[in-house]
Amino acid sequence: MYLSSLGLSHFRxxxxxxxxxxxxxxxxxxxxxxxxxxxxxxxSLFSPGRGLRRAAAQDMARRPxxxxxxxxxxxxxxxxAHEIAFTSEDGAARQVSIDDxxxxxxxxxRIARAVWLVPSMDRLWIEGxxxxxxxxxxxxxxxxPYHAQAALDYEKAMRQRNRLLKDHVRDPHWHGALxxxxxxxxxxxxxxxxxxxxxxxxxxxxxxxxxxxxxxxxVQSEGELPGDEAALRVALAGSRARxxxxxxxxxxxxxxxxxxxxxxxxxxxxxxxxxEQKALLISLILANARALAQxxxxxxxVLLDEVAAHLDADRRAALYDEICALGAxxxxxxxxxxxxxxxxxxxxxxxxxxxxxxxxxxxxx
Amino acid sequence: xxxxxxxxxxxxxxxxLPGLGPRSARRAVLHxxxxxxxxxxxxxxxxxxxxxxxxxxxxxxxxxxxxLCAICADETRATGLICVVEDxxxxxxxxxxxxxxxxxxVLGGTLSALDGIGPDDxxxxxxxxxxxxxxxxxxxxxxxxxxxxxxxxxxxxxxLEHRDVALSSLAQGVPIGGELDYLDDGTITAALNAxxxx
Ligand SMILES: Nc1ncnc2c1ncn2[C@@H]1O[C@H](COP(=O)(O)OP(=O)(O)OP(=O)(O)O)[C@@H](O)[C@H]1O
Ligand SMILES: [Mg+2]
Ligand SMILES: [Zn+2]
Numbered sequence: 283m284y285l286s287s288l289g290l291s292h293f294r295x296x297x298x299x300x301x302x303x304x305x306x307x308x309x310x311x312x313x314x315x316x317x318x319x320x321x322x323x324x325x326s327l328f329s330p331g332r333g334l335r336r337a338a339a340q341d342m343a344r345r346p347x348x349x350x351x352x353x354x355x356x357x358x359x360x361x362x363a364h365e366i367a368f369t370s371e372d373g374a375a376r377q378v379s380i381d382d383x384x385x386x387x388x389x390x391x392r393i394a395r396a397v398w399l400v401p402s403m404d405r406l407w408i409e410g411x412x413x414x415x416x417x418x419x420x421x422x423x424x425x426x427p428y429h430a431q432a433a434l435d436y437e438k439a440m441r442q443r444n445r446l447l448k449d450h451v452r453d454p455h456w457h458g459a460l461x462x463x464x465x466x467x468x469x470x471x472x473x474x475x476x477x478x479x480x481x482x483x484x485x486x487x488x489x490x491x492x493x494x495x496x497x498x499x500x501v502q503s504e505g506e507l508p509g510d511e512a513a514l515r516v517a518l519a520g521s522r523a524r525x526x527x528x529x530x531x532x533x534x535x536x537x538x539x540x541x542x543x544x545x546x547x548x549x550x551x552x553x554x555x556x557x558e559q560k561a562l563l564i565s566l567i568l569a570n571a572r573a574l575a576q577x578x579x580x581x582x583x584v585l586l587d588e589v590a591a592h593l594d595a596d597r598r599a600a601l602y603d604e605i606c607a608l609g610a611x612x613x614x615x616x617x618x619x620x621x622x623x624x625x626x627x628x629x630x631x632x633x634x635x636x637x638x639x640x641x642x643x644x645x646x647x
Numbered sequence: 648x649x650x651x652x653x654x655x656x657x658x659x660x661x662x663x664l665p666g667l668g669p670r671s672a673r674r675a676v677l678h679x680x681x682x683x684x685x686x687x688x689x690x691x692x693x694x695x696x697x698x699x700x701x702x703x704x705x706x707x708x709x710x711x712x713x714x715l716c717a718i719c720a721d722e723t724r725a726t727g728l729i730c731v732v733e734d735x736x737x738x739x740x741x742x743x744x745x746x747x748x749x750x751x752x753v754l755g756g757t758l759s760a761l762d763g764i765g766p767d768d769x770x771x772x773x774x775x776x777x778x779x780x781x782x783x784x785x786x787x788x789x790x791x792x793x794x795x796x797x798x799x800x801x802x803x804x805x806x807l808e809h810r811d812v813a814l815s816s817l818a819q820g821v822p823i824g825g826e827l828d829y830l831d832d833g834t835i836t837a838a839l840n841a842x843x844x845x
Contacts, residue, residue: 435794438794438795439794439798441761442758442759442760442761442794442795442798443760445760445761446760449760451760451765453765453766455766455802455805455806456758456760456765456766456802458801458802458805459758459798459799459801459802459805460798462798462801463794463797463798463801
């Protein structure tokens with residue numbers, strides 16, 4: 283899938299921007315602060331969720347006016363084209379419309395897919411499990427549009443149970459009823475995550491790639507995760523007394539972590555060099571995109587913020603080759619056009635500049 | 648705009664009704680005043696009567712104007728089936744569909760630790776009492792497909808485990824989080840006919 287047009291109105295540093303596009307990768311170059319990340323943040327809205335900065339709608343409104351904003355695009359999918367619009371008025375939550383009809387995030391998730399890699403993920407392997415879990419769940423959501431609902435259900439049941447724990451309510455039937463809900467949605471989450479890890483593993487194995495293969499595994503921050511819904515229920519019930527002391531659930535899928543190992547070296551990702559860690563992430567993003575291309579019949583939108591900067595020249599050339607082979611509309615940013623010279627006519631090039639506090643986007647011949 | 652104090656008061660009260668805002672409340676009040684004899688007078692009397700007599704059915708929690716609601720007072724509805732719903736709006740939705748011939752039990756909410764609603768705040772003990780008192784053979788759980796609704800369903804199922812009654816739940820043609828009151832009659836009928844053992 284690709285965007286054949288993109289319009290930004292009062293979105294962050296962009297007052298008005300309009301891009302006409304074809305299916306090729308998009309190279310955005312410009313100085314620090316020009317508005318490149320803002321532009322691909324707008325593109326990231328095309329997949330369900332809060333976008334690549336996980337920002338609230340009101341933060342996306344252009345300052346100082348801070349009135350509201352609009353992002354529109356024509357998404358070309360295998361079957362057809364959709365006019366998609368995101369609007370937020372007066373700091374209110376954003377509204378999605380597909381072909382001029384109000385639509386839900388779930389409906390959006392059924393037609394649009396985007397995967398991304400941004401500099402804030404550089405520390406993914408060395409920081410806390412939460413970031414990796416979020417990465418895992420976003421990847422799972424790209425394969426399973428209903429993953430978000432299971433996550434919401436799990437969260438909701440767990441919050442209710444945590445309240446019981448904190449209030450020292452001991453009614454075993456009430457606990458049991460909530461644990462049954464947690465087990466049901468938790469089993470779905472776990473199955474999706476496991477399928478995601480398996481799918482990424484297969485996609486990496488099948489690809490001709492210059493990027494290192496990552497061995498992935500789901501691990502628990504403590505003990506083992508019970509295999510299925512029934513076992514999960516038993517485990518939660520068994521943990522009740524301990525949980526009551528802690529005031530929260532100590533077992534469950536909210537404590538799952540994603541373990542990654544640089545396969546060729548047998549070294550855990552956290553112990554790899556900065557460049558190697560980045561390469562592992564690129565490898566996973568490409569695997570995600572390839573798997574979606576295969577399963578859905580067309581590659582997702584791929585957003586790579588400042589990806590060129592961390593790669594040596596050979597790796598960079600390899601990345602461009604692989605993206606072109608994948609046929610994805612990959613949006614890449616960099617501080618200078620020379621970073622994208624290798625792409626040549628295989629990509630569409632744009633320059634992003636700051637003109638008196640207003641971002642401008644112009645095609646480069 | 649300067650109005651009469653009483654009329655302003657009436658508008659303010661009307662505007663608090665669900666589905667009405669200040670604008671529609673003003674229109675409604677104006678209409679009532681114009682139709683004073685046909686509408687306003689009878690409405691006021693009717694409201695007064697209901698205000699004096701409305702109460703919750705002691706048996707099932709439905710609203711009525713007597714201690715026993717019309718459904719609980721009707722012997723032909725003692726079919727041995729009880730349909731458990733969250734609130735009166737859900738009961739009315741089931742009645743509108745017109746397929747269910749048994750009696751109801753209105754919980755008056757769902758279990759929610761976060762909102763401080765526990766089993767004792769719902770009519771669960773009364774439900775257990777009714778099982779033997781009314782020779783109940785089947786309890787149908789018609790709770791919403793939300794996490795709180797399903798938690799409550801589970802809780803009740805747990806309580807009925809060693810009782811000699813069949814337990815079923817509405818077939819989930821009901822969308823996730825879809826509330827009974829918003830479903831059309833056909834969907835409710837289909838969900839009831841295709842109910843499953845819980
Ligand atoms: N809501 C907003 N309204 C106006 N300007 C904003 C808003 N949010 C961010 N900005 C500004 O937009 C500018 C461009 O930000 P952006 O992150 O897109 O830069 P960039 O081109 O990616 O730069 P870098 O190369 O440093 O990553 C920044 O100066 C930032 O302060
Ligand atoms: Mg940037
Ligand atoms: Zn009654």
